[in-house]
Amino acid sequence: xxxxxxxxxxxxxxxxxxxVVPLLPFEDEPATFxxxxxxxxxxxxxxxxx
Amino acid sequence: MSAAxxxxxxxxxxxxxxxxxxxxxxxxxxxxxxALRTHGPGLDAIVELWNDEALATAARIDAxxxxxxxxxxxxxxxxxxxxxxxxxxKLCASGSTVRGDFVPAVTASVIERLDAAGAVDLGRLNxxxxxxxxxGHNDITGHPKNPWDRDYITGGSSSGPxxxxxxxxxxxxxxxxxxxxxxxxxxxxxxxxxxxxxGRVSRAGALPLSHTLDHVGxxxxxxxxxxxxxxxxxxxxxxxxxxxxxPVPPYAALLxxxxxxxxxxxGEAPFEVPLSPEVAGLYDRxxxxxxxxxxxxxxxxxxxxxxxxxLRRVVxxxxxxxxxxxxxxxxxxxxxxxxLARLEPGYEVAATSYLRAVTYRAEALRxxxxxxxxxxxxxxxxxxxxxxxRLDAAGxxxxxxxVRLVNGMGHFICPFNYLGLPALTLPIGRTQNGLPMAxxxxxxxxxxxxxxxxxxxLELHADFRLGPPPHPGKGSxx
Numbered sequence: 318x319x320x321x322x323x324x325x326x327x328x329x330x331x332x333x334x335x336x337v338v339p340l341l342p343f344e345d346e347p348a349t350f351x352x353x354x355x356x357x358x359x360x361x362x363x364x365x366x367x
Numbered sequence: 368m369s370a371a372x373x374x375x376x377x378x379x380x381x382x383x384x385x386x387x388x389x390x391x392x393x394x395x396x397x398x399x400x401x402a403l404r405t406h407g408p409g410l411d412a413i414v415e416l417w418n419d420e421a422l423a424t425a426a427r428i429d430a431x432x433x434x435x436x437x438x439x440x441x442x443x444x445x446x447x448x449x450x451x452x453x454x455x456x457k458l459c460a461s462g463s464t465v466r467g468d469f470v471p472a473v474t475a476s477v478i479e480r481l482d483a484a485g486a487v488d489l490g491r492l493n494x495x496x497x498x499x500x501x502x503g504h505n506d507i508t509g510h511p512k513n514p515w516d517r518d519y520i521t522g523g524s525s526s527g528p529x530x531x532x533x534x535x536x537x538x539x540x541x542x543x544x545x546x547x548x549x550x551x552x553x554x555x556x557x558x559x560x561x562x563x564x565x566g567r568v569s570r571a572g573a574l575p576l577s578h579t580l581d582h583v584g585x586x587x588x589x590x591x592x593x594x595x596x597x598x599x600x601x602x603x604x605x606x607x608x609x610x611x612x613x614p615v616p617p618y619a620a621l622l623x624x625x626x627x628x629x630x631x632x633x634g635e636a637p638f639e640v641p642l643s644p645e646v647a648g649l650y651d652r653x654x655x656x657x658x659x660x661x662x663x664x665x666x667x668x669x670x671x672x673x674x675x676x677x678l679r680r681v682v683x684x685x686x687x688x689x690x691x692x693x694x695x696x697x698x699x700x701x702x703x704x705x706x707l708a709r710l711e712p713g714y715e716v717a718a719t720s721y722l723r724a725v726t727y728r729a730e731a732l733r734x735x736x737x738x739x740x741x742x743x744x745x746x747x748x749x750x751x752x753x754x755x756x757r758l759d760a761a762g763x764x765x766x767x768x769x770v771r772l773v774n775g776m777g778h779f780i781c782p783f784n785y786l787g788l789p790a791l792t793l794p795i796g797r798t799q800n801g802l803p804m805a806x807x808x809x810x811x812x813x814x815x816x817x818x819x820x821x822x823x824x825l826e827l828h829a830d831f832r833l834g835p836p837p838h839p840g841k842g843s844x845x
Contacts, residue, residue: 351566351609352729353733354564354565354566354611354812354813355611355613355812357733357740358564358613358811358813361736361740361811361814362810362811362813362814362817
């Protein structure tokens with residue numbers, strides 16, 4: 318790990334990270350992303366591929 | 368029509384000429400190699416050309432065709448790709464010296480599929496170091512030049528591919544898109560590119576940057592070219608568990624299906640990031656031209672995009688920093704300083720923030736699709752907010768200025784990496800500096816066929832396309 322060798326981070330880049338940490342819900346059993354993709358594809362784009 | 372003349376057109380027309388026996392693969396391959404060799408270096412577009420292997424492959428395809436072997440539409444078509452797709456036994460440096468001696472033992476699944484389709488691989492094209500940059504700059508391998516005017520950026524990170532395609536040196540290429548690296552450079556040089564749905568195309572053997580956000584897709588001069596290539600590379604892959612086991616539609620055959628009053632949700636101002644007056648003018652005129660095809664367009668206020676961009680940034684920073692941790696420890700001095708400045712903030716992303724951002728992705732997708740696609744088939748929105756910047760104005764020495772610039776360039780683009788939705792850019796005209804401008808089409812998951820069909824019709828009937836730069840291959844437009 319090169320942590321000790323790192324130079325100070327540019328302030329704007331650091332702020333960009335710190336500012337955007339959201340307070341988002343974190344479900345116990347979150348639906349996986351790909352399953353939601355497939356569910357939405359069935360609902361919204363199925364006729365497109367036939 | 369000669370091979371050199373065919374190189375001015377699109378891949379689809381060249382493939383038809385090959386099938387008709389009007390040209391051979393050897394002739395087309397030789398023409399593209401010659402164009403790349405002559406004009407590629409001036410655009411800083413090329414890393415390496417595989418002259419002898421390419422001509423040998425072309426000769427084999429020609430012989431197979433003469434022997435009556437049935438091959439697909441890509442058989443004999445020469446392509447060249449971003450230098451991040453592994454081919455066993457061949458160098459793959461990904462725009463860096465850190466991996467300047469990296470010779471993969473495996474070949475990327477997408478390259479294997481193009482090989483199986485009979486495409487001819489001409490070599491490696493330049494890119495931003497490790498695909499981590501949206502302007503196209505690379506101090507190590509050279510800054511690729513925009514064929515419309517060498518003083519302007521190509522966009523990145525698929526910079527060499529787009530310069531080569533726009534300059535009529537190569538028909539098409541594979542690129543990658545983690546935060547706009549297909550769509551932004553395509554927009555900057557007046558060609559088209561599609562970032563498919565997350566899971567539509569395997570990433571096995573493609574240099575990883577941020578595995579949650581990485582997408583592989585084609586860049587070309589027409590939607591029908593994108594359709595041919597996407598059809599060849601899409602589909603499940605045991606080497607990439609995220610590649611979804613879902614049938615691949617016949618994208619090219621579906622291009623001519625009538626649009627049938629396709630419902631378009633058209634984003635309208637005010638936007639979170641305002642369009643410059645001349646970009647706004649081009650966008651509004653392009654929206655007016657949508658009526659040239661059989662669609663029903665409704666204006667909408669876009670859902671907030673900046674929260675999605677912020678979430679994408681958290682995911683990308685954490686994953687990129689992790690991906691490069693060992694390399695940075697071993698070879699820190701070999702990185703472009705600005706590449707380090709872009710990836711090192713990732714070490715400060717809390718694990719809890721990263722996990723929340725990744726986990727929320729499913730809910731964000733559900734909400735976005737519910738809001739936009741409940742009453743629309745395709746979302747239409749700007750690609751960029753400002754005209755393409757000059758190379759010297761978009762330099763990377765000032766990190767704060769760079770962050771501001773790329774956050775603006777990625778505003779309309781990057782949300783669809785986080786959401787994983789298919790998105791396509793295509794040209795709509797040129798701004799006063801002579802550089803291209805583009806529009807973006809976005810669909811629900813796995814609606815690539817719909818986007819390609821709409822883009823194809825817009826190219827044909829609404830003038831959503833640009834011809835070649837005034838001096839193709841020579842690099843300067845004015």
